[in-house]
Amino acid sequence: MTKTTGSRAYIKTLENEGVTHMFGITGAALIPICDDLLDSKIKYIPGVHEQGSAHMADGYARASGKPGIVQVTSGPGATNIVTGVATAQLDSAPLVCFTGQVPMNMVGTDAFQEVDIIGVTASITKWNYQVRDPARIPWAVKAGMYVSNTGRKGAVVIDLPKNVTTEEAEYDYDVKVELEGYKPVIDPDPHELDTAVKVLTEAERPVIMAGGGVIASGAGKELAQLAELLMAPVATSLMGKGAIPSNHPLSLGLCGMHGRHEANYMVPDADVLLVVGARFSDRTTANLSGFAPNAKIVHIDIDRSEIDKNVSSITKVIGDARHALSGLYKRLMVQNIRTNGWHNRITEVKQYCETYDYGTDISTPNIIRSIRQALPNDAIVTTDVGQHQMFAALHYDVYESGTFLTSGGLGTMGWGLPAAIGAKAAKPDRKVLAICGDGGFHMTENNLTVAVDEDLPIIAVVLNNKLLGMVAQWQRLFMDGRLSTVDRDYSVDYTELSKTYGAHAVRTETLDEFNKAMREAVDADYTTVIEVPIDPNENVFPHIPPGMGLKDILTDD
Amino acid sequence: MTMSLNVISFLVENKPGVLFNISNTIRRKNFNIHSITAIAGEHEDTTRITITSKADAHEIDKLVEQMSKMVDIIRVKRLDPLRTIQRDLALVKLHTADPMAQEEALEIINKYKGLILDIKPDTVIAQITGSVNEVSDFHEEVNHIGVIESARTGITAIEKGWVTLMEK
Numbered sequence: 001m002t003k004t005t006g007s008r009a010y011i012k013t014l015e016n017e018g019v020t021h022m023f024g025i026t027g028a029a030l031i032p033i034c035d036d037l038l039d040s041k042i043k044y045i046p047g048v049h050e051q052g053s054a055h056m057a058d059g060y061a062r063a064s065g066k067p068g069i070v071q072v073t074s075g076p077g078a079t080n081i082v083t084g085v086a087t088a089q090l091d092s093a094p095l096v097c098f099t100g101q102v103p104m105n106m107v108g109t110d111a112f113q114e115v116d117i118i119g120v121t122a123s124i125t126k127w128n129y130q131v132r133d134p135a136r137i138p139w140a141v142k143a144g145m146y147v148s149n150t151g152r153k154g155a156v157v158i159d160l161p162k163n164v165t166t167e168e169a170e171y172d173y174d175v176k177v178e179l180e181g182y183k184p185v186i187d188p189d190p191h192e193l194d195t196a197v198k199v200l201t202e203a204e205r206p207v208i209m210a211g212g213g214v215i216a217s218g219a220g221k222e223l224a225q226l227a228e229l230l231m232a233p234v235a236t237s238l239m240g241k242g243a244i245p246s247n248h249p250l251s252l253g254l255c256g257m258h259g260r261h262e263a264n265y266m267v268p269d270a271d272v273l274l275v276v277g278a279r280f281s282d283r284t285t286a287n288l289s290g291f292a293p294n295a296k297i298v299h300i301d302i303d304r305s306e307i308d309k310n311v312s313s314i315t316k317v318i319g320d321a322r323h324a325l326s327g328l329y330k331r332l333m334v335q336n337i338r339t340n341g342w343h344n345r346i347t348e349v350k351q352y353c354e355t356y357d358y359g360t361d362i363s364t365p366n367i368i369r370s371i372r373q374a375l376p377n378d379a380i381v382t383t384d385v386g387q388h389q390m391f392a393a394l395h396y397d398v399y400e401s402g403t404f405l406t407s408g409g410l411g412t413m414g415w416g417l418p419a420a421i422g423a424k425a426a427k428p429d430r431k432v433l434a435i436c437g438d439g440g441f442h443m444t445e446n447n448l449t450v451a452v453d454e455d456l457p458i459i460a461v462v463l464n465n466k467l468l469g470m471v472a473q474w475q476r477l478f479m480d481g482r483l484s485t486v487d488r489d490y491s492v493d494y495t496e497l498s499k500t501y502g503a504h505a506v507r508t509e510t511l512d513e514f515n516k517a518m519r520e521a522v523d524a525d526y527t528t529v530i531e532v533p534i535d536p537n538e539n540v541f542p543h544i545p546p547g548m549g550l551k552d553i554l555t556d557d
Numbered sequence: 558m559t560m561s562l563n564v565i566s567f568l569v570e571n572k573p574g575v576l577f578n579i580s581n582t583i584r585r586k587n588f589n590i591h592s593i594t595a596i597a598g599e600h601e602d603t604t605r606i607t608i609t610s611k612a613d614a615h616e617i618d619k620l621v622e623q624m625s626k627m628v629d630i631i632r633v634k635r636l637d638p639l640r641t642i643q644r645d646l647a648l649v650k651l652h653t654a655d656p657m658a659q660e661e662a663l664e665i666i667n668k669y670k671g672l673i674l675d676i677k678p679d680t681v682i683a684q685i686t687g688s689v690n691e692v693s694d695f696h697e698e699v700n701h702i703g704v705i706e707s708a709r710t711g712i713t714a715i716e717k718g719w720v721t722l723m724e725k
Binding site for chain 1: 569570574577578581582585619622623625626627628629630631632
């Protein structure tokens with residue numbers, strides 16, 4: 001073996017691992033690496049702020065199913081990705097962050113641009129590691145990729161002190177990654193499947209609740225198959241949206257605080273609730289006493305620590321959702337399933353609930369429906385966080401699993417636009433659209449530079465109510481209408497601002513204008529921003545007040 | 558909710574930051590560490606850690622599940638209190654200038670099967686081992702003689718019979 005530098009070993013290992021894209025911002029601690037990047041086929045997409053780069057890598061990961069790679073410098077570069085790391089970790093997205101670091105002999109001295117990023121990110125990563133020996137670089141890179149994208153996926157931070165990247169060593173690129181303390185369970189235990197089958201065959205009113213784990217494991221087909229066999233309607237968490245196509249007859253849609261009536265009525269009525277790859281977040285369950293109080297819960301999850309964490313289950317299946325669902329299907333196929341009358345109830349509830357009056361105004365639900373009509377079925381939509389996100393979760397129909405991306409767990413405003421750019425890098429042949437509010441758009445709109453100048457054309461729809469709308473809604477509903485700290489009536493003109501970044505931008509005042517702008521944007525091969533002024537008094541309904549149960553739904557009438 | 562002293566045993570990778578990650582997780586989940594002992598194992602690449610915490614056993618089990626996900630933890634387990642042998646060790650420096658006090662101190666040390674590690678004209682250092690309660694009882698008994706300083710290791714523990722930490 002010939003000796004080479006840590007920096008070259010790092011780039012070579014990334015290439016060996018199949019990395020084709022890297023997001024990030026350079027800095028002093030990365031200079032050796034950036035020099036070697038010149039000789040690499042990896043496409044480097046420079047950002048304008050590290051948080052945006054981390055969100056791009058996150059969006060890339062969610063759209064492609066491959067780990068998203070972000071590389072930032074030491075100190076402020078590293079601290080700027082913290083929000084991006086936490087966002088990916090909370091939504092179990094495979095993000096691998098490489099942070100530059102001052103040389104080892106200066107670590108701990110408060111050197112220029114030194115920060116203890118391993119300490120900072122300890123509680124928001126699945127795993128983090130500082131490479132102290134250049135010979136360990138291939139191992140660290142491979143381990144980081146492996147840990148982030150197996151089991152319950154998540155965020156990994158690998159810290160690279162500068163001297164480790166410049167020193168030479170002999171490298172073993174075939175080094176095996178064996179982590180004694182990390183053995184994700186993929187194939188479920190047959191006994192656990194048998195027990196689950198026994199509970200499911202005795203069910204009279206089965207309901208399925210699907211979470212992000214179904215999408216992460218690519219189990220959409222298996223889920224639909226099992227639901228059809230059991231005649232079990234499928235509700236989803238926010239992260240599970242798209243696990244079953246919205247137009248599937250058994251699809252109930254979103255469950256929870258802003259869930260659809262269908263879902264929030266059917267889930268508490270279940271006698272058996274099969275929960276797949278979901279973690280019973282407080283936004284999905286609402287008050288736990290009203291969440292499926294009479295149901296036997298069968299919980300499938302790849303993460304053992306989620307079992308009985310928030311809600312107790314009668315039986316569990318540990319493993320990958322796709323393997324678990326197909327295991328259940330194979331066992332249930334040969335059984336005599338009772339579906340007497342339950343499907344009538346499903347139809348009945350759905351008919352009862354199908355009363356949403358969309359009208360013809362330029363309301364957010366209508367904008368969202370127009371977006372759906374204008375986009376091809378396989379288009380990828382990202383959302384930001386707030387009212388528009390809940391409107392999208394309620395009214396945007398998803399036909400293909402993994403085409404609706406949102407920051408669910410952390411609720412990171414400013415995520416939608418950079419995540420869309422990352423998704424476009426992953427899927428250049430697809431249309432990618434970000435639905436944003438004015439608040440979130442203004443947090444990261446500078447990333448339009450990347451969309452325009454790196455030729456990653458996306459569409460951004462900015463729903464502008466000049467308000468931080470979700471907080472305003474809570475203040476209207478629960479604080480006697482006293483609006484505080486939510487006003488965003490700034491002088492900035494988002495349409496003109498977007499043009500300054502080089503994007504095509506248009507403001508639309510009516511639904512017809514919007515539809516026309518959407519059609520043009522979908523046909524275009526450049527980045528378009530469509531600003532839509534909307535009513536600041538709009539509320540997202542249904543809305544379950546905090547602390548109340550699933551059926552305690554507030555509506556606008 | 559019944560609060561008892563739980564013993565959690567770990568086998569972890571012997572490398573920097575692992576103990577930090579464990580204690581950081583325990584802090585985040587709002588548990589308090591009562592005692593902690595750690596030393597590299599027979600094989601230098603692993604460390605055995607014993608942590609005790611006063612809490613509801615069911616809550617500790619949830620914490621153990623969370624920690625078993627951590628990549629650097631090879632094995633973590635709440636030990637079964639009915640089959641756990643646990644020991645604490647204290648080095649206790651007593652003020653024994655008065656010959657009567659010294660005689661009484663030596664008697665109590667003997668009663669607890671302690672070792673006398675050092676005798677000076679006015680001080681005695683004793684080594685006491687036993688269950689956490691025995692070591693605490695010793696401290697109570699010698700308190701009136703005068704404890705100048707005491708250093709305790711905290712609990713280390715092992716389960717009876719063929720059950721081991723690595724066995725599921």
